[in-house]
Amino acid sequence: MAKIFVEAYGCSASFADSEMISGLIINGGHTLATNSSESDLNLIVTCSVKDTTANKMMHRIKSLKTKPLIVAGCLPKAEQSNVEKFIENASLLGPNSLGKTLDVINSTLMGKKQIALEDSDLSKVGLPKVRLNSAVGIVEIASGCMSECTFCQTKLAKGDLTSYRLGDIVRQVQTEIKEGCREVWLTSTDNGCYGLDIGTDLPTLVNT
Structure with missing residues (x-):
């Protein structure tokens, strides 16, 4: 069991993805860390809609890469080569690949980089979640x-x-x-x- 810090940026869909990722983490037997300093693994759900946003993501990724890291969301799917040049050891999880979340987490915790960017037919409706705002x-x-x-x-x-x-x-x-x-x-x-x-x-x- 690991303590995992999840952080999200971008649109409401990105925040929804982070809630579902957190739900899958809990269902998988792990716990959520409240900040990156106490985590065993960091996971950032990114946005790439604008260059300024992507640059902000890269800066934040740099600050999180002192621990095993998963870069999720739109940025690794849209700019895989740039992300890998910036941080070659991070695992990647695409916005339509949430069904692979636990596989990617477990591989990353074992020191193995995993890339899961392929789209799947998995519906996001009904997946477990941990709400960012209970209301x-x-x-x-x-x-x-x-x-x-x-x-x-x-x-x-x-x-x-x-x-x-x-x-x-x-x-x-x-x-x-x-x-x-x-x-x-x-x-x-x-x-x-x-x-x-x-x-x-x-x-x-x-x-x-």
Whole structure:
């Protein structure tokens, strides 16, 4: 059992990912450290939407690399080579690879670098989580988008639109409310295109 420090930057989807990563850590028998000084391993969930943000991430990564480190989120997926040049020994975990979280953690704790950047079909709806704010439930409704913007790092990281099933989302929202959340945030790469790949849309979801 290890003490793991998780830190997140970026959009609400990144914070949702960090909550799910923390939930998987707890389910895997590890504990969460409150700061990096008391951890056995550091895990940073990154954002790469702008160059200034990416530069900030690199600076923070440098400060965390004194211990075994996992760089998760959009940055390693969109800029893998740059991240590996900057910190060659860190393990990498992509935003659509959360199902590999415990494998990557356990390998990293054993001193083995692991790269898990491949997209999976795993729905993020219903994964265990540790909320950053007990009053706010963040529910990810989709990943990726339908645009083809060549300048967009998020497109490189998240890929094409994958909407999660409406019924699963509704059940997750109900769970958030039952567990005491006073706010529920529906988040994704682009909420406006939710459901266009599965024959539904955002108004239908909201009105269900």
